[in-house]
Amino acid sequence: MHLTRDIIENTQDTFRDTLGIVTDEGKRKFVYPKKPKGRLHKARVVFSVFLLAILFITPFIKLSGHPFMMFNIVERKFILFGLAFGPHDFYLFVLATISFVVFIILFTVVFGRVFCGWVCPQTVFLEMVFRKIEFWIEGDYLRQKLLNDSKWTAKKISKKLVKWSVFFALSVFIANTLLAWIIGTDELYKIISEPVSMHPGGFIAMLLFSAGFYFIFAWFREYACVYVCPYGRLQSVLLDQNSIVIAYDNIRGEPRGKIKKAEVRTLGDCIDCKECIAVCPTGIDIRNGTQLECVNCTACIDACDNIMDKINKPSGLIKYASFNNVKDKTKFKLTPRITGYLVILTVLIAVLGILLYNRNPIDFMILRTPGMLYQEQPGGILSNLYSLKLTNKTFDEVPLQLRLENLQGEIKIIGSDINLEPNAVSETKFLVMLPKQKVNNVNTPIEIGIYTNGEKFQTFKSNFLGPANQN
Numbered sequence: 001m002h003l004t005r006d007i008i009e010n011t012q013d014t015f016r017d018t019l020g021i022v023t024d025e026g027k028r029k030f031v032y033p034k035k036p037k038g039r040l041h042k043a044r045v046v047f048s049v050f051l052l053a054i055l056f057i058t059p060f061i062k063l064s065g066h067p068f069m070m071f072n073i074v075e076r077k078f079i080l081f082g083l084a085f086g087p088h089d090f091y092l093f094v095l096a097t098i099s100f101v102v103f104i105i106l107f108t109v110v111f112g113r114v115f116c117g118w119v120c121p122q123t124v125f126l127e128m129v130f131r132k133i134e135f136w137i138e139g140d141y142l143r144q145k146l147l148n149d150s151k152w153t154a155k156k157i158s159k160k161l162v163k164w165s166v167f168f169a170l171s172v173f174i175a176n177t178l179l180a181w182i183i184g185t186d187e188l189y190k191i192i193s194e195p196v197s198m199h200p201g202g203f204i205a206m207l208l209f210s211a212g213f214y215f216i217f218a219w220f221r222e223y224a225c226v227y228v229c230p231y232g233r234l235q236s237v238l239l240d241q242n243s244i245v246i247a248y249d250n251i252r253g254e255p256r257g258k259i260k261k262a263e264v265r266t267l268g269d270c271i272d273c274k275e276c277i278a279v280c281p282t283g284i285d286i287r288n289g290t291q292l293e294c295v296n297c298t299a300c301i302d303a304c305d306n307i308m309d310k311i312n313k314p315s316g317l318i319k320y321a322s323f324n325n326v327k328d329k330t331k332f333k334l335t336p337r338i339t340g341y342l343v344i345l346t347v348l349i350a351v352l353g354i355l356l357y358n359r360n361p362i363d364f365m366i367l368r369t370p371g372m373l374y375q376e377q378p379g380g381i382l383s384n385l386y387s388l389k390l391t392n393k394t395f396d397e398v399p400l401q402l403r404l405e406n407l408q409g410e411i412k413i414i415g416s417d418i419n420l421e422p423n424a425v426s427e428t429k430f431l432v433m434l435p436k437q438k439v440n441n442v443n444t445p446i447e448i449g450i451y452t453n454g455e456k457f458q459t460f461k462s463n464f465l466g467p468a469n470q471n
Contacts, residue, residue, distance in 0.1 A: 021222060021283050021293070030148070031222060032141040033131075034278040038302025047118060048128040055121075059180035066395050067184045074182070077423065084423045088363070088391045092355060099348040104231075106341040108238045112245040116231065117296035122216070122224055125174070127281060127297060130167060130217040137163045141278070167218045168210070175209030222282045226293050236292065241323040242335050246296050248276075248287045248318050249326050256287075259311060269313050276300035276318060286318060362398060362420070363391040364450060366460050369429070374439075374465050383412075383433045384464050390427070392420035398452055402430060405447035405459060409434040432464060439466035 023029045061068040063082040070079040078085040085092065107115060116123055138144045138159055147156055180188045191202035216224055225232060253270035277285050279300060282293040286300045305315040324330060369385040377383050392398055400418040402411045410433045420426055432446060443463035450457045
């Protein structure tokens with residue numbers, strides 16, 4: 001979708017056949033964006049600080065000695081808001097993943113790539129951390145370009161070494177934080193403080209993560225968004241003419257042209273200053289319309305608004321808007337497509353919420369062993385063999401006791417007592433033993449109480465299989 005298609009005259013459409021970060025020879029064209037400033041950039045800085053605080057503080061928050069959040073993919077152990085989840089909760093993860101995908105689709109349909117510009121870790125780290133350090137050490141975009149094009153002098157070497165050292169230190173810090181999210185701060189501290197020989201896997205993971213982050217933020221940069229990120233490709237499928245994107249108001253801005261003194265202006269509001277191009281971190285011209293490389297960072301909006309203020313024109317020549325908003329000069333409205341996604345997402349979230357609310361800390365399943373009849377025991381006792389499968393979803397070891405509730409009899413655990421390990425699954429077998437005179441039917445209803453620390457947790461109802469014609 002291009003906002004200016006068949007509207008802007010005398011403009012070559014070469015941008016559709018090339019990328020702004022690749023030369024005609026197919027080599028990389030390094031982008032030197034101008035330092036952004038403006039109201040939206042200030043808002044993004046505040047929001048990024050908030051996101052970074054969550055990222056770096058959350059792994060150190062604990063509840064009852066356990067991490068508040070942890071995503072141990074290797075061991076399939078997850079902690080969300082202090083609640084433990086494991087392989088036994090796979091159905092919840094499937095439903096949560098589907099809900100997240102639908103949310104991304106809905107969000108993209110309505111707001112385009114706002115996620116990329118405001119929330120994506122790649123953009124937050126690159127634009128709000130690494131790029132700002134680069135501005136601080138090497139100066140604004142023109143100074144950076146001059147420095148990179150100059151010969152290797154002592155000044156250039158010192159600046160590059162300082163920058164690369166700071167970048168690598170930050171990459172190590174980010175890598176350690178990521179590991180803290182995966183394995184927890186306690187395990188991370190062991191990897192850091194104990195000899196490498198005791199944690200070779202953790203040390204290698206830390207090095208790989210550090211090297212990966214350094215490579216991405218020091219060199220790869222916008223290539224990650226343009227070439228690697230699948231979300232950029234996904235947006236071209238999901239966006240339509242009602243999706244809100246970073247849009248250039250071509251109706252108001254065209255035909256563009258420079259300002260001349262003492263001239264009665266008959267052209268559009270765009271004075272072709274190219275400030276929107278100068279600040280773009282992916283090197284595109286937003287006036288050509290929505291493009292794959294655009295990450296919705298809003299730098300072009302701030303740059304254009306600053307120019308509009310200087311020439312006494314209203315802001316909003318580049319703004320958040322849809323194709324139809326610009327063309328018809330209308331505001332955002334709910335479409336059947338958006339409504340459909342919204343309904344699906346609401347249903348999924350409701351189902352997920354109900355399942356989480358009704359999720360028991362301990363799940364159990366009791367089955368009479370199939371294929372086995374009753375057994376006669378000494379002293380006129382009949383017994384049935386049962387299987388008990390238990391899932392402990394808590395961080396604590398849980399001792400369990402089984403008691404017959406409605407009949408006089410005995411439950412005999414085969415093996416040791418039932419002690420559930422934290423966040424584990426266990427299986428045991430037990431015998432229900434009843435006096436023969438109490439078994440009057442083929443199927444005698446029984447109730448088994450499940451107790452933990454003397455308190456009843458739940459009651460299970462089943463049938464005791466006995467001989468026929470006991471009367």
